[in-house]
Amino acid sequence: MNSEKETFQEENFVSKSLFYRFSQLVGFLLGARFFVAILLTFALYVSTFFLFNQEESFRNFVFDFKVHGIIFCTVLSILSGGIINQFYDFEKDHIVKPFRTRIQSFIKQKYFLYAYLALSIISLGVASFISYRVLVFFIVYQFFMWFYSHKMSRILIVNNITFVSLTLYPFFGMMVYYETFSKKILLMAIFLFLILLCIDIVKDTLTKSVDKTFGYVTIPNYFTSKNTKTIIISLLMITMAVSMKLILKTGTSGFMAYYFSLGLFIMIACIYLLLNSSKKSKFFTLNILRFWVFVGIIAMLLNGIEGKL
Template sequence: MSSTDFNTEKPSFSSKRERFVVKALAMLSLVRWYNVFVLTCALYLSAIYMLNSGVSNIYILKDIYLHMNVLGISCLIMAGYIINGFYDFEKDMINHPEQTIFGRVVSKSFCFNSYVFLLLLGLGLSSFSGWKVFIFNVVFSFGLWFYSHKLRKKPLTGELGATLLTVSPFVSISIYYMTTNLTIGLFVGYIFALTVTREVVKRMVSLKGDLIVGEKSIPIIFGIRNCKYIILSFMIASMIMIIVLFPKILAQDISYYFGASFATIFISTFILRASKTPTQFDRINKIYKALIVLAIGSIFWY
């Protein structure tokens, strides 16, 4: 099936200003500005409250190279979303036809040029933060492309790859400060478990599109029943992470989040058991999306 099989009729615009505004909004949607904003906040919170505990917030925020690294990572992630959109075009036309950007609002050539610009800008900015950070971000940007081009369509490998790329920006910040500890490692491991769970659940939601385009996703390869067991195993892994982490943060306000998240994940196991339709699986997807966003916000109380 080719992209020409889909309706990509371009909308008409009454003025150049309207065309510019619609294109700008379309690009913001394409680069997932909300996800990038949340991740940017998470990187700053990690730098202030996790990696530089006891250091003045003003002193940390005066570091121009920190801002360059964070902005560089944000550019690389936006570039990653654009290139991923190229390879997800056909499936998106099936699962979310009204949200598909390519060929309707902005041209593929414009999007590709934007990808190259953001990629070079991101690498250029990160180069000011030291050669170790630069090398890591080069590998990270290559990983974003390799995931979109190769790993995305492979069962489980694609989900694990997407998850590793999600937590990689935190590694970049840790490399910049050359510091880490067991608590931070467990926290990142918890985020990893949440994210990979959500990635597999999203495959259940997009099952129809995967079937039509012939993508070999986990539910198609292993079946819905076995896929539920895979999701359950990652849910249990998340709860184990919380149990191990809890004694280390018991005296801190962040413990309230982890207590609530443990209860939420536990309840989600029962929702998973009863889920049969994409809509029902999407409830778990939304729950886990909220858990991830709240986990990032909870860093403030670390």
């Protein structure tokens, strides 16, 4: 009888230990925004090969270890940036993201900081082996990710522009690396900047009161609801204008032409939802725009494959 009881206690202890370790892993992945990093890595590979590097063959691209090294450093920098951001936003996330902070509580904050330092150092170490220019590029990137989390995330308008700029910074680096400058790429960059800016401002409308409590001066908690709505709708209308320019003036064809054409209707749908000031409509708008960015990556991939065939 005692033997069975001891066996049960041992099994129970093992199961609790495994659950604890699994929770620690999930907490770390969420804290580092691992899944966001995966999506950005996928987007970087697609845009690098099919947009910035159209002359090189797939074989040469696969064995271009310098490019893979830059993307590897980017991923580590994104992970470290996610960690330092959640470190500074920890109190706010307790209210905004209770489930995620509950999972993250299985790991002490000091271990997140150790991970942040380790990822940053490894990233800069690999970058130094590639070239001194790449090293400087990532020093600037990591500094501004830290400075954004530490200070800039609380400053009106600067917070939104900096967040979106940091998201696009690796893509800008690849564009410079391949010296791929054209009107089409510039307009696509403006389109992506505007849609990401809309996403960030809409996201802020959902955390308006919490941001104000913790001293984050955002567009929704500084301006009236009517003015905030006007700003977002104006940005969506400018995005529509850029889409039309891409379709009519740059010779965009294939899946990307369909993407920008259908995007006009997506923007109109988002404007219609925003005219309804309910929290549910803002949530739908946020997720529609996020999904549309992902659709854009897939459209670029399919367009690139079609062009290579």
